[in-house]
Amino acid sequence: MKVEKISELTTNRLSVYLRCLNELAAQGAKTISSDKLAAQFHLNSAQIRKDLAYFGEFGVRGVGYYVENLRDHLTKILGLTKEHRVAIIGAGRLGTALTDYYGFTQSNFTVSALFDSDPEKIGQKVGEVEIFDVKNFASVVKKANIDVAVIAVPARFAQAVLEQITKAGIKAVMNFAPVPLRVEGDIKLKTVDLTISLESLSYFLASPGNANGKNTKPMQTKKRNKT
Amino acid sequence: MKVEKISELTTNRLSVYLRCLNELAAQGAKTISSDKLAAQFHLNSAQIRKDLAYFGEFGVRGVGYYVENLRDHLTKILGLTKEHRVAIIGAGRLGTALTDYYGFTQSNFTVSALFDSDPEKIGQKVGEVEIFDVKNFASVVKKANIDVAVIAVPARFAQAVLEQITKAGIKAVMNFAPVPLRVEGDIKLKTVDLTISLESLSYFLASPGNANGKNTKPMQTKKRNKT
DNA sequence: TTAAGCAAGCGAACTTTTTCACAAAATAAA
């Protein structure tokens, strides 16, 4: 077990592993080897072992990993034991769709408040969730004990909204606005940029032969020569 | 200019550059240097130059890049001159939110059809867009000349939907279902996994000191020793 | 108890991506 910083690529894979373990547990599997786990997605088994090894020695040689045990560890590592309360800023189509997004409702995230600046919307409800005036952001956040914010406003407002979020003391932010935002301090900002994803599809369609990350031409290998 | 395969990291950045160039053009800027461009996001200027160099020599030494010119090049490279017609499968909250998502309507993507299996929904419209029976997927795709599909169905249906998409001859797919999907052939599948993004925030909140990709501890450098 | 086999853990090799640093080309000034 190392004491290094963990790359986001690693933690993203932990999520994937956990999902698979949940399925395996549901199927009643007791143990799973990194080889079998790797076969499910198409990953390398060494990578799985390495990812897990950052956090401890969870496996048993000759056996593999105990499904329940590893699941519990990953759940704890990913912080999925604690409840999180989410505010969504922007009660447009996207914001309201996210409000009862399965992923939120399923997991330990609860959408507790929506915010907008449109007087027509303020006071309305989306399901159980009330739409507040964004002017009262900080106070609602405090009252409702919110610790995660989602930016679902048009791009030109996103930076200002982020600053409001920061001022309210929130440390984890998910951003759907297609702009690069400047963050201050130790805040985690995760941007989901659908425009980039779309344009990536567009690029693919425009340039045949650029398949799914698989390289058409194998690069020549640079051999390192030692003496 | 190289003839290598281009990494997705590069093409994603091209999208970002293009966005910035569009803004610069709107502001009336004639030229821009890689240094100035890099300052806008927090990127390295060498990276910008290198990304662009894969596709040609667009810059002028001592001057920089001509904004309009570079914009035109990037637009062409990303295939944003061609119109794309999009089908969204799954007319739930997410599917309908995406239907009039600004990013789609703004750009050269037009949502031309929604699909669902719920008889209640089939025949209805979301804005201008009709909801069709997913059973008629292939024929509608052909008739409406659709070349991009978006999977917005619950995870357990996603693989089957992907196979239908593939059979209909569509080559570019965006997937919102949080499952790893198996693709056949030269199809571009781009998965947007909100669960992973959420859990990444959760991880951050659970483990203080793991800021925005900035490493707390610099890793020791492994020197390569030559003789 | 010993032997055989399986699978985790882990250092080292390799690959990919990013950054550095500088020569080459263009412009502007002298």
Added chain:
DNA sequence: TTTATTTTGTGAAAAAGTTCGCTTGCTTAA
């Protein structure tokens, strides 16, 4: 025309991430 300045384009170095191959340890069977 020459010189100074700017900024690209690009090898090479560094850093980051992935995969290999082997050692170690656990389990089962004889």
